[in-house]
Amino acid sequence: MASVQTKPTQAASQRSQKEVAAPAVAPSTPGAGPIDGAKSANDDFVRFLYAPHGPQADAIISAVETNTKLKREQIGYAVGGAIGLLLIFGSIAQLICNLIGFGYPAYVSVKAIRSPSKDDDTKWLTYWTVFGFLCVIDFFADNIMRIFPVFYLAKAVFLMYLYLPQTNGAEYFYTKYVDPAVTKFDAWFAKQYGGAAKQE
Numbered sequence: 001m002a003s004v005q006t007k008p009t010q011a012a013s014q015r016s017q018k019e020v021a022a023p024a025v026a027p028s029t030p031g032a033g034p035i036d037g038a039k040s041a042n043d044d045f046v047r048f049l050y051a052p053h054g055p056q057a058d059a060i061i062s063a064v065e066t067n068t069k070l071k072r073e074q075i076g077y078a079v080g081g082a083i084g085l086l087l088i089f090g091s092i093a094q095l096i097c098n099l100i101g102f103g104y105p106a107y108v109s110v111k112a113i114r115s116p117s118k119d120d121d122t123k124w125l126t127y128w129t130v131f132g133f134l135c136v137i138d139f140f141a142d143n144i145m146r147i148f149p150v151f152y153l154a155k156a157v158f159l160m161y162l163y164l165p166q167t168n169g170a171e172y173f174y175t176k177y178v179d180p181a182v183t184k185f186d187a188w189f190a191k192q193y194g195g196a197a198k199q200e
Contacts, residue, residue: 037167044166046073087153094141097152101131101159127163127170130178134159 049072052058065072087093105127112120134155137144145151162170 034161034167034169037161037164037169040166041164045076049073049076084153087156088150093152094138097156097159100156101163105131105163123168123171126174130162130170130173131159133178 049061053061061072064075068075070078083096086096090096105124108120109124109128112124137155141151148154158169161167162173
C-alpha cells in the first residue's frame, strides 16, 4: 500500500514534466519600469494567446498556425507589425492611434464603474486625465509629423504604456507632471483672483 502511494501515476508524472518544461510566466507587476513592464506584458500576451478561447476560436487559431507554419506569438507579432506600419504610413493612422488609446480603456472604464470597488475608478480616472492632456498635442500633429514621421506609432505605444497594468504609466505621469501642473495653476489662480474674491 505504501509503495503505491510513493509512486506517482503516469498521468501525474506527465503533468509534472509538462509543468517543468513550460516556460515560467512572471506575474504582472503594476508600476514596474518600462522595460520590465514590457517584458511582463509580452509574457502575459503569450499566455493569453495559448489560453483556451472556446472551441471555434481555438480551431481557427490552430488552422492558421497549421497553414502558416508559425507559432501563435509569431502571428501576433506579425499583426502588431502590420498595425505599426499602418501607424507610420497609413492614411488612417490617427484613427488607429485613437482606437488604441480609447477602445480598451473605455471598455474597462465601464466595467470599473459597474464594480463596487473605487480603486479601479481612480485608476481609470487618472488615465483619462493624462489622456486629456495628451489630446492637446494632436492639434500640432501635422507639424510634428514633418519632423517626426513616426508620431502616431510613438503615441500609440505611449498610450499603451499609460494604461497597461504591467506598466501603469498613467499613475506615474499624473503624479510627476499633471498633479503638480494643476497645483501650480491653483496657486496662480488664487494669487490672481483670491484677493478680489475676499474684497467682495
